[in-house]
Amino acid sequence: MINGTVVDLSRVQFAATALYHFLFVPLTLGLSFLLAAMETVYVTTGRPIYREMTQFWSKLFMINFALGVATGLTMEFEFGTNWSFYSGFVGDIFGAPLAIEGLMAFFLESTFVGLMIFGWERLSKGQHLAVTWLVALGSNLSALWILVANSFMQDPRGAVFNPTTMRMQLASFGALVFSPDAQSKFVHTSIAGYVTAAVFVAGVSAFYMRRHRHMDLAKRSFRMAALFGVMATIGVITLGDALGFVAARVQPTKLAAMEAVWKTEKAPMPFNLIAFPDQARRVNHGAVRIPDLLSLLVTHTFTGTVPGIDALERQAARRIRNGIPAVEALQTLAGDPHDAVARAQFEAHKADVGYGFLVQRYAPDLQQVTPQEIKRAARDTIPAVAAVFWAFRSMVAFGLLMLAYFVMAMLYTLRNSVQDRPWFLTLGVWMIPIPFLANECGWLVAELGRQPWTVFGVLPTWMSVSDHSVGYMVFSLCGFLLLYTTFIIIEMYLMTRAIRIGPEAPGSGGQSGHARAAQEAHLGG
Amino acid sequence: MDLFGDLQVTWWLLLGVLLVGLGVMVGMDMGVGTLLRYVGRSDVERRVALNVIGPHWEGNQVWFILGGGAIFAAFPLIYATAFSGFYVVMMLLLWTMIVRPLGFEYRSKIADVKWRNVWDWSLFVSGAVPMIIFGAAVGNLFCGVPYTFAWDMASVYTGSFLGLLNPFAISTGLLSLALSVMMGGLMLMHRTEGALRERARRAAAGGSLAAIILFAGDGIWVRALDGYRLVRSPQPGTLETPLEQIVTRAAGAWRGNFSLHPVLWVVPIVAFLALFGAYLAARTRRGQLGWWCGALAWAGVIGTAGAGLFPFLLPSSQDPSVSLTVWNASSSRLTLEWMLGFAVVFVPIILWYTSWAFWVMRGQVKPEHVAHDEHVY
Amino acid sequence: MSRTTSTSIEGAAMKTLAYFLLFLVLAFCVILLAVVLGDRGAWYFAWLIGTPLIVLVSAAGAAWLDTHEASASAHGKVHKTH
Numbered sequence: 005m006i007n008g009t010v011v012d013l014s015r016v017q018f019a020a021t022a023l024y025h026f027l028f029v030p031l032t033l034g035l036s037f038l039l040a041a042m043e044t045v046y047v048t049t050g051r052p053i054y055r056e057m058t059q060f061w062s063k064l065f066m067i068n069f070a071l072g073v074a075t076g077l078t079m080e081f082e083f084g085t086n087w088s089f090y091s092g093f094v095g096d097i098f099g100a101p102l103a104i105e106g107l108m109a110f111f112l113e114s115t116f117v118g119l120m121i122f123g124w125e126r127l128s129k130g131q132h133l134a135v136t137w138l139v140a141l142g143s144n145l146s147a148l149w150i151l152v153a154n155s156f157m158q159d160p161r162g163a164v165f166n167p168t169t170m171r172m173q174l175a176s177f178g179a180l181v182f183s184p185d186a187q188s189k190f191v192h193t194s195i196a197g198y199v200t201a202a203v204f205v206a207g208v209s210a211f212y213m214r215r216h217r218h219m220d221l222a223k224r225s226f227r228m229a230a231l232f233g234v235m236a237t238i239g240v241i242t243l244g245d246a247l248g249f250v251a252a253r254v255q256p257t258k259l260a261a262m263e264a265v266w267k268t269e270k271a272p273m274p275f276n277l278i279a280f281p282d283q284a285r286r287v288n289h290g291a292v293r294i295p296d297l298l299s300l301l302v303t304h305t306f307t308g309t310v311p312g313i314d315a316l317e318r319q320a321a322r323r324i325r326n327g328i329p330a331v332e333a334l335q336t337l338a339g340d341p342h343d344a345v346a347r348a349q350f351e352a353h354k355a356d357v358g359y360g361f362l363v364q365r366y367a368p369d370l371q372q373v374t375p376q377e378i379k380r381a382a383r384d385t386i387p388a389v390a391a392v393f394w395a396f397r398s399m400v401a402f403g404l405l406m407l408a409y410f411v412m413a414m415l416y417t418l419r420n421s422v423q424d425r426p427w428f429l430t431l432g433v434w435m436i437p438i439p440f441l442a443n444e445c446g447w448l449v450a451e452l453g454r455q456p457w458t459v460f461g462v463l464p465t466w467m468s469v470s471d472h473s474v475g476y477m478v479f480s481l482c483g484f485l486l487l488y489t490t491f492i493i494i495e496m497y498l499m500t501r502a503i504r505i506g507p508e509a510p511g512s513g514g515q516s517g518h519a520r521a522a523q524e525a526h527l528g529g
Numbered sequence: 530m531d532l533f534g535d536l537q538v539t540w541w542l543l544l545g546v547l548l549v550g551l552g553v554m555v556g557m558d559m560g561v562g563t564l565l566r567y568v569g570r571s572d573v574e575r576r577v578a579l580n581v582i583g584p585h586w587e588g589n590q591v592w593f594i595l596g597g598g599a600i601f602a603a604f605p606l607i608y609a610t611a612f613s614g615f616y617v618v619m620m621l622l623l624w625t626m627i628v629r630p631l632g633f634e635y636r637s638k639i640a641d642v643k644w645r646n647v648w649d650w651s652l653f654v655s656g657a658v659p660m661i662i663f664g665a666a667v668g669n670l671f672c673g674v675p676y677t678f679a680w681d682m683a684s685v686y687t688g689s690f691l692g693l694l695n696p697f698a699i700s701t702g703l704l705s706l707a708l709s710v711m712m713g714g715l716m717l718m719h720r721t722e723g724a725l726r727e728r729a730r731r732a733a734a735g736g737s738l739a740a741i742i743l744f745a746g747d748g749i750w751v752r753a754l755d756g757y758r759l760v761r762s763p764q765p766g767t768l769e770t771p772l773e774q775i776v777t778r779a780a781g782a783w784r785g786n787f788s789l790h791p792v793l794w795v796v797p798i799v800a801f802l803a804l805f806g807a808y809l810a811a812r813t814r815r816g817q818l819g820w821w822c823g824a825l826a827w828a829g830v831i832g833t834a835g836a837g838l839f840p841f842l843l844p845s846s847q848d849p850s851v852s853l854t855v856w857n858a859s860s861s862r863l864t865l866e867w868m869l870g871f872a873v874v875f876v877p878i879i880l881w882y883t884s885w886a887f888w889v890m891r892g893q894v895k896p897e898h899v900a901h902d903e904h905v906y
Numbered sequence: 907m908s909r910t911t912s913t914s915i916e917g918a919a920m921k922t923l924a925y926f927l928l929f930l931v932l933a934f935c936v937i938l939l940a941v942v943l944g945d946r947g948a949w950y951f952a953w954l955i956g957t958p959l960i961v962l963v964s965a966a967g968a969a970w971l972d973t974h975e976a977s978a979s980a981h982g983k984v985h986k987t988h
Binding site: 037038040041042044045048049051054144178181182184187188190191194195198223224227228229230231232235236239243246417418420 | 946947948949950952953956957959960961962963964965967968969971972974975
Binding site: 069070071073074075076078081083091092093095100102105108111114115117119126127169170171173175334335339467470471476479501 | 585588598606629684860
């Protein structure tokens with residue numbers, strides 16, 4: 005039987021490595037398109053300042069990109085190393101988008117990123133511009149395929165379970181790729197990357213303007229980032245709403261946790277602006293509620309309701325009882341694949357086979373399952389409400405804050421007066437961490453809200469892990485902790501250093517350039 | 530055999546192509562990393578060496594990532610069973626490989642001797658260790674890996690981490706390291722000049738010679754190993770699980786395919802000829818010719834391993850009859866079809882733009898470039 | 907007209923034809939993509955259209971700043987940060 009500690013440690017490791025990876029990815033997604041925008045201006049107007057801008061921001065881009073690539077390696081292999089049952093169970097569907105990501109997107113991005121950095125002297129202007137656009141396209145296509153894979157975990161479409169092989173099997177590639185969750189989540193995530201890059205570029209430009217350094221570069225970068233950012237923030241909020249709409253239909257437990265709805269109420273339902281959910285007692289403390297708003301937000305009507313946790317648990321208990329015969333039939337089929345009775349029993353109950361697996365955590369022998377165990381498993385179907393609730397609220401608050409910031413930034417930059425408002429420039433610098441926090445919160449909402457499933461409604465998390473010892477898990481966790489901590493320190497140091505040095509590149513003249521060339525000469529001996 | 534069986538074999542072949550791509554491209558970059566402190570005695574020389582592969586290592590590394598993705602998609606049970614079974618080794622592989630992008634990207638950002646030395650050594654480790662692990666992993670396939678399956682097809686690894694470090698696996702690990710040193714040396718020889726070029730030449734010659742000896746030695750050694758033989762299984766091309774077959778072990782069974790189809794001997798012979806060609810090219814200072822010989826040698830070595838193992842992908846020493854094969858570890862027909870469609874469209878495109886990128890960056894990297902170009906590593 | 911010029915004119919015509927065909931094929935690909943995405947993937951389609959739009963608006967903003975500064979300096983009003 006699988007050890008609960010190993011399940012928890014595997015979850016901690018996956019969450020930590022994914023959240024860490026996701027610190028770097030959004031900046032790559034957005035900054036690549038901002039670089040493409042800057043270089044487009046350079047090629048169309050021919051003004052060298054835009055070349056300087058593109059080169060300077062691409063230097064920062066690469067410092068971030070290196071860690072994004074490095075930590076992405078972990079993600080590619082962690083499904084196999086730590087979630088081997090999951091990998092075997094859904095590899096038929098889940099593996100395909102990952103492989104296509106390599107073929108279609110990551111090769112494109114990685115091959116051309118080398119030319120983007122090294123090719124300035126070797127490519128014509130037009131060729132280099134095309135290369136930069138391809139890097140941006142490649143990195144975002146990467147995100148597309150990863151999120152198609154992720155959307156299968158949230159809303160498994162286009163697949164059937166095959167009781168002969170005990171694995172999920174692809175039934176429709178189109179249903180997988182065009183699933184509503186994949187569509188809205190890809191666009192939401194990609195554009196969240198644009199917002200991240202816009203806040204980053206605007207913030208660093210504000211830092212220069214505050215010190216009256218590199219004014220030409222900073223003003224132009226700020227203007228581009230502000231316009232890019234205001235449109236992207238509007239997009240990200242729109243898609244966030246679309247994603248909530250999808251979740252309401254396919255993941256009601258996630259939605260109930262996001263909104264901390266313990267009891268189903270009559271429409272129109274009120275919205276919990278602030279609340280302190282108490283999972284043990286199944287109530288909210290100190291709730292500040294806005295009448296009617298929840299129905300309006302989630303269903304876009306005043307007559308729609310959101311099923312509460314009480315109703316969802318009752319439904320889960322029913323599905324568990326219906327799923328138990330399906331799992332029992334599978335166990336029979338594993339011994340004799342041609343048992344027609346077991347096959348018929350499985351067919352009759354297969355819609356809830358995942359719920360049968362869920363209760364097996366507490367009742368390995370399903371013949372002896374007790375009502376308490378069913379109740380406990382039904383309670384498990386509700387994710388950690390307080391965590392999801394607050395992660396969601398933080399993400400939304402950060403999003404609205406960034407919208408306000410960008411609207412103001414747009415007004416000031418279009419009046420060409422942002423450089424005269426030191427308070428706003430200081431604010432711009434302090435805004436830099438906000439989108440990164442919002443991104444992490446978004447990941448938490450999506451993936452904590454998916455629990456207790458790895459594939460929603462089909463495969464429970466506890467079954468998905470590899471059968472490792474606690475010792476192995478402690479070993480790998482310590483290794484990741486040590487390496488990743490070292491990396492982030494080095495990255496932050498290099499990033500802040502590159503920002504302090506600024507666009508005066510070594511070799512292109514300027515005081516710091518000469519100083520560095522001299523240092524290099526010293527090392528050369 | 531129907532279409533499903535053909536697709537399974539096609540994906541087995543494509544996996545071979547990806548592994549050759551991994552060996553040739555990633556192996557070359559890792560060879561440069563391994564050799565960095567040997568060929569580059571000064572900081573400028575090391576930077577020249579790094580910048581030879583500087584514009585390409587990111588793209589090359591995708592062969593590794595795509596290899597992982599393709600195993601996941603085409604043979605999910607291999608991905609699940611092997612990666613979790615090899616846990617500690619996989620972690621070492623991952624951690625050494627994670628350091629590599631940072632080594633390339635961050636090393637030359639600060640002009641400080643200590644800083645650069647640390648990154649140089651990390652590039653050495655992240656070049657040599659993964660290559661040894663790749664080779665050792667393939668070696669372990671010949672020895673069999675201790676695992677079995679539970680009723681729900683959860684794989685259970687029953688061995689220890691140390692069991693993976695058996696002598697045969699170490700020798701195949703060294704073979705892959707030798708091949709990578711050869712490729713790195715040949716590439717540096719082709720694209721640099723002066724003392725650096727001479728040292729790279731010596732490394733390439735040494736690497737190819739070592740590879741010849743190790744490949745021949747492993748070929749003899751494998752006769753003494755217990756091989757696996759598929760005695761009974763469902764008709765190839767039907768959807769099956771690893772629980773429906775009978776497999777036996779017998780000494781010398783890995784030569785079964787070669788005895789059955791003597792034409793397969795061409796593959797190891799090509800490997801030997803190509804290795805010898807690479808050695809001669811290194812001696813006579815013909816880098817480009819040598820590089821192509823080296824690439825052919827990789828194809829020959831991996832092809833020999835594949836020809837010996839077929840249809841086995843991951844034999845089980847714990848319970849030979851649950852051994853994973855091309856027939857029982859693959860994805861469904863629909864997945865293989867879709868994946869093949871994408872591969873047929875995108876692999877030629879990838880090869881086309883990769884060669885374009887090499888063509889754009891062609892020519893020798895000179896110390897002057899490194900000193901004056903602000904974009905280099 | 908000499909032979910060489912006539913062949914070079916022919917060559918130019920061939921090149922134009924080749925470009926014409928290439929762009930025609932590209933145009934059809936774009937239409938096909940738009941039709942499929944418009945039907946089955948409305949949000950993908952929105953992303954495909956929206957991203958270039960965002961990029962172009964931000965690029966236009968920069969170009970506008972250039973024009974603004976050029977006209978300001980032409981009128982002798984050099985901005986104080988210069």
